[in-house]
Amino acid sequence: MNRLNKLNKRLDSYIPISSKEPNSVISEQYRKLRTNIELSNFDKEVKVISLTSTKMMEGKTVTSINLATVYAQSEKKTLLIDMDLRKPKIHRGFHLSHKNGLSNIITDNLELSEAIHKVTPKLDVITAGNKLPFPAEFLMSAQLKELILKLRDLYDIIIIDTPPMTAVADAAIISSFVDGTILVIASRETNIDACERVIKELKDNGANIIGSVLTRIRKKDTNYSNYYYYQYNEK
Numbered sequence: 001m002n003r004l005n006k007l008n009k010r011l012d013s014y015i016p017i018s019s020k021e022p023n024s025v026i027s028e029q030y031r032k033l034r035t036n037i038e039l040s041n042f043d044k045e046v047k048v049i050s051l052t053s054t055k056m057m058e059g060k061t062v063t064s065i066n067l068a069t070v071y072a073q074s075e076k077k078t079l080l081i082d083m084d085l086r087k088p089k090i091h092r093g094f095h096l097s098h099k100n101g102l103s104n105i106i107t108d109n110l111e112l113s114e115a116i117h118k119v120t121p122k123l124d125v126i127t128a129g130n131k132l133p134f135p136a137e138f139l140m141s142a143q144l145k146e147l148i149l150k151l152r153d154l155y156d157i158i159i160i161d162t163p164p165m166t167a168v169a170d171a172a173i174i175s176s177f178v179d180g181t182i183l184v185i186a187s188r189e190t191n192i193d194a195c196e197r198v199i200k201e202l203k204d205n206g207a208n209i210i211g212s213v214l215t216r217i218r219k220k221d222t223n224y225s226n227y228y229y230y231q232y233n234e235k
Helices: 002-012 025-039 060-073 090-094 102-107 135-139 142-152 170-175 192-204
Strands: 048-053 078-082 116-120 123-126 157-161 180-186 209-215 230-232
Touching (some): 025 060, 048 060, 060 078, 060 090, 060 123, 060 157, 060 180, 078 090, 090 123, 102 135, 102 142, 135 170, 142 157, 192 209
Parallel strands (some): 048 157, 048 180, 078 157
Antiparallel strands (some): 209 230
């Protein structure tokens, strides 16, 4: 029973709080993140955004899910794509199967309409799909880039969840063909040297780092006792 409770709690953590509790303080922080991204869009269109982190369990996927949700709540036609092909988690937030998703569109010629899950009138989700033997090669394929170009014409904003940077090269590859990348950092848990290496690697791959999200802020660290999620942009 304890194992089942822990599993349910872990699954519940991916359900977007910005949907469950839209008036909560945390949901407001996700809306501020959305606003800051929009304000950063001065000299270049930022329409396709990837999120990564230095390591696992920093809140990257939860941030991706909630960011996509608040974009959809602002009446923007939003697409959330799971490109963490090795350990996909986006489907957990919406109780979807991760099969028949992104990988199947290209490798199995799955129709795009069959891969898109309509979660709300303004939010669509494409799950990771079946696992692939060589995810990096898939991410570098011309077919994937063509698909992203096609999706650009169909949506106002596209949010892509990617693997952590220190695990595999996937996130760096993805950062090279999106408009902007956000780095998610866990307060007191992320090694500074590792973070600097990740930023350098992203930039070396041509990434446009539009900001960072600092997660797991303790209440006592902020001026407002209820704010335990903090976001800032880096120019």
